[in-house]
Amino acid sequence: MSKYRKLTHVYYKCDYHIVFTPKCRFRVLEGMVKTLVEHDLQVISTWKDVIIQEMNVQKDHIHLVCSIPPKVSVSEFMGILKGKMAIKLFKTYPSLIQKPYWGNHFWSRGYFVSTIGLDEDMIRRYVKYQEHHE
Numbered sequence: 001m002s003k004y005r006k007l008t009h010v011y012y013k014c015d016y017h018i019v020f021t022p023k024c025r026f027r028v029l030e031g032m033v034k035t036l037v038e039h040d041l042q043v044i045s046t047w048k049d050v051i052i053q054e055m056n057v058q059k060d061h062i063h064l065v066c067s068i069p070p071k072v073s074v075s076e077f078m079g080i081l082k083g084k085m086a087i088k089l090f091k092t093y094p095s096l097i098q099k100p101y102w103g104n105h106f107w108s109r110g111y112f113v114s115t116i117g118l119d120e121d122m123i124r125r126y127v128k129y130q131e132h133h134e
Contacts, residue, residue, distance in 0.1 A: 018064045020111035027059040048072045082107040
């Protein structure tokens with residue numbers, strides 16, 4: 001279990017499992033493209049104080065386990081991540097602009113996200129049996 005993180009007025013543990021894919025799940029995340037994506041994931045994440053705890057780049061999808069501060073929404077983070085990486089990929093590898101990436105869209109529009117929290121049963125018991133202080 002990762003430790004809690006701290007901002008000026010908040011302690012938090014906001015960990016997420018995120019999966020996203022290239023458009024039409026094309027198998028292009030290999031070789032130098034994969035290397036560029038792995039590097040840029042780390043760099044862009046630091047811009048928003050996101051810590052990538054685990055990363056797995058497959059040919060047709062990416063898995064991330066990351067800690068995102070509560071001041072940053074998951075959708076904001078994913079928009080920046082996918083947008084900046086697409087721009088860099090198209091500049092570095094112009095051949096990717098050809099079909100099927102018409103319109104300069106490298107990534108699929110959506111993504112999967114799931115929270116990674118503490119043991120749900122433990123939290124339910126904790127909340128249920130709290131003493132009321134007045």
